[in-house]
Amino acid sequence: MKIFFRVIVFSVLTIVLYMLFATQYIPPINPAPPPKEEALNLGAMTMPQFIALGEKIFNGKGTCTLCHNPVVKRAPLLESVAVRANERLKDPRYKGKAKNPADYIEESMREPSAYVVAGFGVTGTNDTVSPMPVITAGAIGLNDVEVKAVVAYLLQLGGAEIPFEVPRGQPVAEKKEGQAAAPAKTGAEVVKKYGCGGCHKIAGEAGAIGPDLTKIGAKRNVEYLRRAVLDPDADIAQGFPGGMMPKDFGDKMTAGEFKLLVEFLAKSK
Ligand code: HEC
Numbered sequence: 001m002k003i004f005f006r007v008i009v010f011s012v013l014t015i016v017l018y019m020l021f022a023t024q025y026i027p028p029i030n031p032a033p034p035p036k037e038e039a040l041n042l043g044a045m046t047m048p049q050f051i052a053l054g055e056k057i058f059n060g061k062g063t064c065t066l067c068h069n070p071v072v073k074r075a076p077l078l079e080s081v082a083v084r085a086n087e088r089l090k091d092p093r094y095k096g097k098a099k100n101p102a103d104y105i106e107e108s109m110r111e112p113s114a115y116v117v118a119g120f121g122v123t124g125t126n127d128t129v130s131p132m133p134v135i136t137a138g139a140i141g142l143n144d145v146e147v148k149a150v151v152a153y154l155l156q157l158g159g160a161e162i163p164f165e166v167p168r169g170q171p172v173a174e175k176k177e178g179q180a181a182a183p184a185k186t187g188a189e190v191v192k193k194y195g196c197g198g199c200h201k202i203a204g205e206a207g208a209i210g211p212d213l214t215k216i217g218a219k220r221n222v223e224y225l226r227r228a229v230l231d232p233d234a235d236i237a238q239g240f241p242g243g244m245m246p247k248d249f250g251d252k253m254t255a256g257e258f259k260l261l262v263e264f265l266a267k268s269k
């Protein structure tokens with residue numbers, strides 16, 4: 001019995017020592033997997049949590065801060081848009097249907113040209129066409145719940161009342177990153193899918209934040225074009241802000257899409 005007891009104590013000690021050693025000295029073999037986008041559990045969400053979600057989308061997936069930030073000055077700052085909204089709605093240039101700040105902000109995201117802030121329109125359109133991409137389409141593609149969360153965030157940022165509840169019971173058709181849609185089949189489709197037209201004049205779209213790409217193939221070689229899409233800060237086109245073009249197209253596109261895109265750009269002469 002005594003021997004049996006000793007064996008047990010010895011085994012337990014060995015295991016404990018081994019565990020200590022393992023946690024202390026052996027580095028983990030598998031690095032933590034990249035964080036998955038957490039599923040939206042709206043059922044249990046409070047308004048403050050919904051607002052926090054909106055802030056996260058605003059700074060991340062929504063790509064809003066690419067343009068709306070104090071450094072590049074390519075778009076108005078949005079800290080007090082909830083307050084300004086009332087003046088926008090009274091402006092004779094306003095062409096939308098919104099009746100309150102919440103609807104104005106939502107409309108700005110879905111139909112950017114319903115009101116174009118003076119001085120920020122696409123050059124040559126006399127502030128009738130907005131360079132801002134439609135946030136619910138293309139590569140950004142926010143769903144209805146995500147749009148509402150961003151609206152709630154901007155309302156609270158401006159100290160305005162939030163005239164709606166957390167949209168519980170609404171279907172959240174979660175789009176998984178990267179598998180948003182079937183792979184594009186032509187270069188022009190790639191341009192549409194990834195929202196290049198939000199910033200560039202290309203494939204019938206009229207973005208005005210980055211350089212006009214309609215004749216880019218005459219100006220730049222294939223090597224340059226590949227690098228310009230994968231590593232936008234490697235060369236900064238003269239007269240344009242660096243650090244603005246998204247740097248993750250290489251992770252998001254399929255290899256086939258990337259090839260089609262570069263061929264399309266090279267052929268644009
Ligand atoms: C590619 C650049 C770009 C991106 C990305 C962008 N915006 Fe804009 N946005 C603009 C520009 C330029 C304007 C001013 C022209 C106009 O009124 O449409 C604007 C205007 C607005 C306005 C109206 C501002 C006002 O003072 O009336 C709101 C609200 C807005 N954006 C919200 C957003 C949100 C939310 C996102 C992210 C989900 C976003 N924007 C992403 C460029 C952008």
Ligand code: HEC
Pocket residue numbers: 066191194195196197198199200209210211213216220225228229232233235236237240241242243244245246249261265
């Ligand atoms: C949020 C705005 C934005 C989006 C979206 C964007 N770009 Fe750009 N892009 C820019 C800016 C600004 C520049 C100029 C600064 C630089 O060279 O990085 C640029 C530069 C480029 C250049 C180099 C042009 C030259 O003459 O050197 C190419 C090519 C290009 N973009 C292609 C694309 C393609 C293709 C897409 C879509 C897959 C895209 N861009 C999406 C803003 C954007």
